[in-house]
Amino acid sequence: MTEPTALDEVLHKWRARWPEWQVAEAFVPASQRERALAWLALLGELADAAWSGNDPSPGAAKLGWWAEELTGWARGARRHPLGGVLQKVPAPWAELAAGLPALAASRTQVGDLASAVAGLAPFAEAFSGVTSVLFDAASPVMGASTARVLLGERALRQAPSGTPGEVSARGLLQQPWFAVGSRPERIHAALLRARLQRLNAGRAVVVPAWRALLTAWRAARG
Template sequence: MSVVGSDMPGHERDDALHSFTDKWRARWPEWAVAQVFVPATQRPIALAWASLLQELTDAAWGGSDARPGEAKLAWWGEELQGWAQGRRRHPLGTNLQRQPAPWAQLASALPSLRDSRERPRDSEEAVAALQPFARAAAATEAVLFEGPFDAAIPAVTASLLHARLAHMGEPAVPLGLLAVAGESGPLSAWGRELLAQWPVTAGARPRRVWSALARQRLARGDAALPLPPWATLLAAWRGARS
């Protein structure tokens, strides 16, 4: 995996950082509207953190061959351990590495994220597979955004399951639903099950907004389809207030 050194000229570091945050924005264009409900001081960190989560989950779940993603996650494990020790190579570290978050804990949870690529038997197994990583991510958000830890765990888990469905499609659906989905199709059945179990509490403000957007995508029937501006505004407002 190519890396960008911290001794690059400022404009090159900014361009490199934007290349990663723009990938997340492309998948979540709702952020252009929804970010107004997040304090301005938190927005750069929120954008970098969301982009980091996307890099990690794309590595875990992307492609027909798991080996390139496994190599990327191994690299990220070393990078996050470096962040914990005051070093950084990746551009996303520009906004994140100096934050006193539990980067080593997040690195230690990456193997569980890697293993979550396997199709779960049912919803309980799907949730359980993501718990180590969800807990580490929630602990990180508790520091980054000065929010609650316990309340964020179910919301992070739900958002990860949504992201897995949006990214992987049918392979994300538990085995048990493949046989009972019927005419509605397994994707719709799994989306409805996720929606029915969606947590009420969601942690800090950025997580509440992200959770509300993901939930509304599921409610509209397509985990990967961005919301129109009016639906984004309403969902983000409700999430920020919850």
């Protein structure tokens, strides 16, 4: 039996948290599946660093490490296993690294969506730029739409604080959800929305396989 590689372990970690992807990835072109999985795992690593845990210090240190790593990807160097899949793509990695302070700052919740989106803009726009290159998106997603998806990822990790209003799961579900961009983006956004619906209803967030299949199929159609 082949021993799992470091990359296998990172991807398995993300798959364990998003079992819906096992059925959803059938609607991703075969040539993009490994890259899509690595992209989602990268998003998961950054989101966990930004928003998980009660103490922000470990996450801030991780984001600092990732800033160095992504800057290295822009120069052709890599240390993290995900770089074996993603770094070779000539995406704007340095811009993504430069946007990480905005991601870190978004840990503090604000009550209105416009302010939250504006605060995330440097990271969201850079992330959109990377994603459009990774998947050759014919209609790149605007940064504001990406920011709303990122806020959805945050809502899954952070209990609402203060007066969350528009940036809570309930508030985000009232906002338009993008239907453009690459197929991996659309499928991920649709599954995320389905999780937020379950969170808002007080149910376990993992989407049942049959519903994940239907959700992914609809998102893949655009």
